[in-house]
Amino acid sequence: MTSHGVPRIAAATVRTxxxxxxxxxxxxxxxxxxxxxxxxxxxxxxxxxxLALTSKLLTKNPEYYTIWNVRRRLLTSGLFSKSPDGPSPSTQPPSTSQAKTTNSPYEKSPSSTSTSNAASNETPQSPPPQNPGNNGTTLELIKDDLSFLVPLLKQWPKCYWIWNHRIWLLQQATFRLDVPVARRLWEEELGLCNYMLVRDSRNFHGWGYRRMVVEKLESPSLSGKSLVEEEFAYTTKMVNANLSNFSAWHNRSQLIPRLLDERNASDEARKEFLDEEFDTMRNALWTDASDQSLWFYHQFLMVTLLDRTVSILPNFTTEQRLDYANSQIDDLKEMLDGAEDSDSRRAARFKVVAGRVEEAGPSEDGEMGRAGKISIPLNIPNIIK
Structure with a gap:
């Protein structure tokens, strides 16, 4: 059995x-x-x-989520609120219920919003900030804890609780530190995201975490500005490195509408942009027409073309949309003509795309057909069996 093309080595079954x-x-x-x-x-x-004892335990078993909550309790009830030379003002333990944990936000949704909310709900109510700024023990504790997590992420890159705790630490930085100091910590997280996605470019935990970090850096709470151009360029870099990177293609699809809106793109600029994306897909499919990631993204482009509610060409007429779609179908036919007869996957995926165009034909009242109400299917492998 393999994971992302890397063989898994079976554990030994016989022990001495x-x-x-x-x-x-x-x-x-x-x-x-x-x-x-x-x-x-x-x-x-x-x-x-x-705190050092919890570090020792979590190094052995990072899936022990209760100990992560204990670690957060140590920080919020004792260490964060302690002045550099004074005792902790907090002597009352949190209620037993506060040690419970909720499901991982990544289990529910990869979206950054749900991740942020879920992580903040897992922990006890924090006391007011005691040491804001860039010299207090709070900053030192947060930076030390962030550093402690890096080796754990390398060893267990898909452990929900490690990612959750990292999110929580950054949220505490936003709450307790001066904005420039907190922002610098969030900016450093993009470097970690880059590193983790180089190690495994299709780690959906890493991609979801990156979206959350970018959203926070763009937020008013950190005096942020849009990063859509930078993030779009990053997806280009990642798909050029690996055409099979479904997560990068997905991120790209989410950025396109906002990218064009922020550019105040004209109708002509939007069409040129779509032309370039289809050209990229055409070249990629000629390289490996059996790659499912490419077909998913090609299907996304077709849906944005045919569905007025998500279209990146809002001012195109129905006739223009159909002409454009049919030109793409002709390109796919040309590719099929040059393929081996045994390559049934190409033909099957072509039928899926062509079927959408047929469904998108104008109805009696001249409006677009059913394709405008069909979402991108996630069961293409079943369709082509």
């Missing part, structure tokens, strides 16, 4: 007696560490020493 004994010892040490942390939290010991 020595291996079994070693594992028992590890389990006993692990459980002792868990018990020690629980005892210290019950005693309200919100100290750097206990």
């Amino acid at each position: 007696e020595q291996q079994r004994q070693d594992e028992i010892v590890k389990i006993e040490k692990y459980q002792a560490l868990v018990d020690l942390i629980e005892t210290k939290i019950q005693e309200q010991q919100y100290t750097p020493e206990v």
Whole structure:
């Protein structure tokens, strides 16, 4: 079995007696560490020493989401609110219910909005900021915790709880630090996103996290401005490096309407833009017509052409839309004529696209047909069986 083309190595199924004994010892040490942390939290010991114990445990098991909540409790109830030379003003432990965690925002949706809201709801109510600025212990703690997470992300890049905790730390920075200081931390996250997506360009956790970071950097709370041009250029770089990068194509599709609107693009500029995108697809499909990612994006372009509600050519007439669509069908026919007879995937996908154009024909009242109400299907592999 493979993951993104990388073979998975099956775990050993036969263990020696020595291996079994070693594992028992590890389990006993692990459980002792868990018990020690629980005892210290019950005693309200919100100290750097206990934080170090949670680091040790999470390095062994980052999926232990309750310990992530314990770590957040240590920071909000003791360490963030502690002055550099004074004791923590917080002595009351949070309620038991605050140690519970919700489902990961990435399990619900990859969108940045849901991620941000879910992460903030997981933690106890934070006290008012004590050390805003760029010299307080709060900044040092946040930066140290962000650094602690990097090796964990390298080892477990798709662990929800690591990404969630990183989001939470950045939200705390926004809340507790001066805007320029907090913004610098968010900007550094784009560097992490770049690094993680180089390691695995189709890691949907990384792409969802990147969208969230960009949205925050554009927000008024960080004195932001639009990054749509930069992000569109980034998708171009990623798909040029790997045509099969579905996540990059998806990100690109989400950026296009906003990109053209912010450019105040004329009808002519919009058509030129769409011409360039179809040219890119034509060349890519000639390179590898069996790549599903390319067909999904080609289908997106066809839907934006035929569906007035999402079209990037809002002023095109029905006749112009159909002429343009049919010209694209002719290009696909040319590609099929040059393909081997055995390449049934090309023919099947062509039929899906051609069927949309037929459905989009003008009705009796001259309006566009049913294609305007059809979303991009996600079951193309089933269609072509």
